[in-house]
Amino acid sequence: MTSIESVTLEVPDPTVANAFYTTAFGLGTQVGVRASEAPTTGFRGFALSLVVSQPSTVDSLVGTALDAGATVLKPVEKSFWGYGGVVRAPDGAIWKVAASSKKDTGPATRQVDEIVLLLGVADVAATKRFYVDRGLAAAKSFGRKYVEFAAPSGHVKLALYERSFAAKDAGVSPDGTGSHRIVLGSDAGNFTDPDGFTWEAASA
Template identity: 55%
Template sequence: MNTTTAPNALTSITLEVPDIADAERFYAAFDLGSQLEFRQSAEHSEGFRGFTISLIVSQPANAGVLLDAAIDAGATVIKPAAKNLWGFGGTVKAPDGTIVKVATSKKKNTEPASSRIDDVVVLLAASNVPASKRFYSEQGFTPGKSFGSYVEFETRPGTIKLGLYKRSALAKDAGVPEEGSGAHRIAFGNERGAFTDPDGFTWI
């Protein structure tokens, strides 16, 4: 593929964790394969780190399977699995501090439960959503639907979805206070090369 003309894409997530072996054991609950990588880091972070990872599934039973597996592996429940205005879902915090949301727009099950994940979505907290939207457009990402404090970028099949959200709104969606400091402790792979966004998120 000619990456000089094709839209840029989020190709992988690298979490900076205290212990790689422990992280590998925990995230095996989600089986994200090559989309998720780890590197060891002792950088300090406190409170909300400014991002969430959402795992989108096709029905409530699948969300339940994944959330139960995460809890069994050591996750802390932030929002218990439940029906909501938009469907069904729950939010947990991984042992390394990453916030993971598992959700579906469906409220009823239509097939046997499984751990299949349909989409992985990274939402980044932006201090200035319009400015960050312009920045990412300059890096080759194509804006899709947007409203006020939220922007979603177009995604090719097989790549991770990317969105920007106002920090206070993203923290509220995650179920945590918006205050936080220190390193984000996450980096993202893309097809255009290294850069750092206006809020300090690193792309490699």
């Protein structure tokens, strides 16, 4: 089964970006950075979501991200689906931190249970077909609104939204041009999807 082993964010200064992500989220090898000056403006068409177990973990991760230089796009709050908020990293990447639980059920931790890459695409059904043809398995599908693909433990989960909904969920305008500034690493080889997102061999 094809899946995303890692994602690489293209940033102006990898040293600065690495320092931010180490301090903010303490992520391991699933998220990396590399230098790029590719032009980009506005919404880059994606958000990375950190799924955690309880509100105290959300508060801790968002708090360290803000202390390290992130800005708030959506303040942390309770909603009908759980508890969470959205921030923008200094390099421009959008991060959502969320828990389905609205109450803490144990001691505070900084454990990230799952990383989900949310892509905003022009045609969810067409992009779903594209990825299924390349070996990804759809785990959840809601017509042309949302698709979530299966992923082994320790891999980055991929989900598709219609672009305007993805932007609304992130708290930004859907307008944007230029490079996505993200590369998806997998065992599926090198290709570009219908919305211009680049995949590379994970070992590249």
